[in-house]
Amino acid sequence: MSQPKWALVVPAKPLTAAKSRLRGALPGVPHEELALALAADTVRAARACPLVADVLLVTDDARVGALARELGARVLPDLPAAGLNAAFSYGADIAGPGWVAGLTADLPALRPAELADALRAAQDGPPVRRYVADAPGDGTVLLTAPPGLALEPRFGVRSAAAHAASGASPLTGGWPSLRRDVDTPADLAAAARLGLGPRTAALTVDHAATAG
Numbered sequence: 001m002s003q004p005k006w007a008l009v010v011p012a013k014p015l016t017a018a019k020s021r022l023r024g025a026l027p028g029v030p031h032e033e034l035a036l037a038l039a040a041d042t043v044r045a046a047r048a049c050p051l052v053a054d055v056l057l058v059t060d061d062a063r064v065g066a067l068a069r070e071l072g073a074r075v076l077p078d079l080p081a082a083g084l085n086a087a088f089s090y091g092a093d094i095a096g097p098g099w100v101a102g103l104t105a106d107l108p109a110l111r112p113a114e115l116a117d118a119l120r121a122a123q124d125g126p127p128v129r130r131y132v133a134d135a136p137g138d139g140t141v142l143l144t145a146p147p148g149l150a151l152e153p154r155f156g157v158r159s160a161a162a163h164a165a166s167g168a169s170p171l172t173g174g175w176p177s178l179r180r181d182v183d184t185p186a187d188l189a190a191a192a193r194l195g196l197g198p199r200t201a202a203l204t205v206d207h208a209a210t211a212g
Contacts, residue, residue, distance in 0.1 A: 004099050005053035006119055006144075008046050009091030009151075010073070011084055012039045012059040012105045019106065025185040029203050032063075038106045038182055040067050041197025045110035046103060047072045051119045056095055057105075058087040088153040092145070099123065101144040102153050104181055108200040109191040111177040118142060118178055121171050129168040133160040135179045135190070142178065143168065 012018065015032040018039075023031050039057075046055045055073040059065050065075040076094055080086035088102040101119065122130045127146035134141050140159040145151045154162035164170065180191045192204060 006051050006099045007054040007095035008052050009056050009088055009102045010105050011087035012064045014061040021184050025188050037199040037203050038108045039064055040199045041108040042105050043068050043071045043073050045112050048112040049115045051116045056091045058091045084155050085153040092151040097147050104141050106182045108197050109177040109180050109194040114175040114178045130171050131163040131168045132171045134181045141181050
């Protein structure tokens with residue numbers, strides 16, 4: 001019997017507002033290019049995951065949307081325009097019934113096999129919402145919901161605790177590339193050690209060549 005497929009919701013801020021703590025991480029590389037690369041490599045990995053049937057990118061940024069379409073995602077305008085959690089909920093509603101997950105757009109080292117393993121783990125046991133904390137353990141990179149349950153996202157500061165308090169259960173697999181979100185230059189360096197996706201890797205190579 002085949003594994004049920006997932007719809008993944010990936011919100012992305014306008015590039016001018018995205019990943020503010022990463023500004024200057026790659027001197028000489030425009031900040032918007034780095035933010036775009038992070039989102040593109042996340043979408044690319046999600047589309048390559050064998051358990052994912054649909055990736056819904058919620059954004060009002062034309063460049064992010066155009067690139068996501070090229071990568072095979074379904075692009076939705078951010079009609080709620082009320083922040084990250086509203087975008088996650090909106091995308092989940094559009095996805096319709098079935099297994100749905102919210103994934104952050106800053107996972108440039110994401111491996112499709114790790115994402116698939118986490119999604120399989122989310123389908124085991126009781127039908128409850130589940131979440132994967134980021135590498136430090138405070139944030140959330142993935143939130144899942146089975147058919148019949150709302151996603152109820154609580155992304156933001158200390159979102160892992162917020163998701164737990166809302167009744168979601170933690171998923172505790174290793175999954176280093178899934179847990180490695182990128183908010184700071186140190187996070188980007190850690191992701192590089194895991195192996196970056198092609199668009200982010202190209203920027204870091206170009207930066208190294210220029211710096212050298």
